[in-house]
Amino acid sequence: MFTPKSLLQPHVRSHLTWIFLGLWVGTLFLFWQQHQKDNSLSFANAAAxxxxxxxxxxxxxxxxxxxxxxxxxxxxxxxxxxxxxxxxxxxxxxxxxxxxxxxxxxxxxxxxxxxxxxxxxxxxxxxxxxIELTELTPIHLGNSDSLRVGDQILAIGNPFGIGQTVTAGIVSAKGRDSIGLNTYENFIQTDAAINPGNSGGALVDLKGKLVGISSAIYSSSGGSQGIGFATPINDAVKIMESIIQHGSVVRGYLGLQVQENSPQVAIALNLASEEGLIVTSVTPQSPAFKAGIRPGDILTAIEKHTDLSAHRAQQLVSQLTPGENVTIKGLRGTQSFITKALVEQLPAMQAVDNN
Structure with missing residues (x-):
């Protein structure tokens, strides 16, 4: 068999070896890409x-x-x-x-x-x-903070008692907080079908990791209409840990009610500022009362948080640790003030009443 002498030279053989190796690696990569593409078309792995x-x-x-x-x-x-x-x-x-x-x-x-x-x-x-059983299979926890609007998710539960059911959808919105379902709201909204019986079930990402606990639907018929709500797992785990440790959720309490300020409200009430939160009521002998805060004051900052909505302020106060001092900045008329309030634990009946 005739072989050109040039092909027998070491540098040529080395060059051909790299070419064949590159073709082999490229072929494997194409097969891997196709495999990944095929898997992405199915939710079976996440459901399993x-x-x-x-x-x-x-x-x-x-x-x-x-x-x-x-x-x-x-x-x-x-x-x-x-x-x-x-x-x-x-x-x-x-x-x-x-x-x-x-x-x-x-x-x-x-x-x-x-x-x-x-x-x-x-x-x-x-x-x-x-429950007291062995050989349980706990779910893997995801990170609900990393969810993006448009991400695909699955809802898994027991709708109408017919048995475990998987439905698919996307994250429609995050941070829904004015639904009127709970005292503390920070819902993930999804169009995955959530029906009666799904409550308490799992909202998972495509890796099969838990990102939310299905909680409620918005519906005029009682069935799914493409608007479901789930509690983010990052929030739910904190609640769970507090319940396991204390038997209930320990929340901070200041004892005041606020509403959001605006240019229209400032003009109507003749306020010196159109920003901040207006104190509408203060519970007698509460931490806020003892700190000198009174109805009509405008709160401009809680600790280092200045861009506050009424809902965000409620969430922030609830996350404070009873016994710690919190710095509050505000306005009374045209005079600014800074005060410190000693955070107390939210009374149990207060949590029920607000609900």
């Missing part, structure tokens, strides 16, 4: 990773029969929950377990068990349950 962590919740409430004082009937409510840890902690909604005399959790592997209520928080509509 999540399925065993999402549970069905059945609650029973004993009631006296109107026909006999000695008998009782049991009304069954349906909802969903998410296994957060290997030792059996489950996140769900407060309204799913509210008033329940007993709670039964049904796992995706067909096991059923009674659940203990560790605590709940009506102000955010979250509750924590505990």
């Amino acid at each position: 990773k999540t399925a065993n962590a999402v549970v069905n919740i059945y609650t029973f409430t004993s009631q006296e029969s109107p026909f006999s004082r000695n008998s009782s009937q049991k009304i069954t409510n349906l909802g969903s929950g998410v296994i957060i840890s290997e030792d059996g902690y489950i996140l769900t909604n407060h309204h799913v377990i509210q008033g329940a005399s007993s709670i039964i959790v049904s796992l995706n592997d067909q096991r059923q068990t009674r659940a203990d209520l560790i605590g709940s928080d009506p102000a955010t509509d979250l509750a924590v349950l505990k």
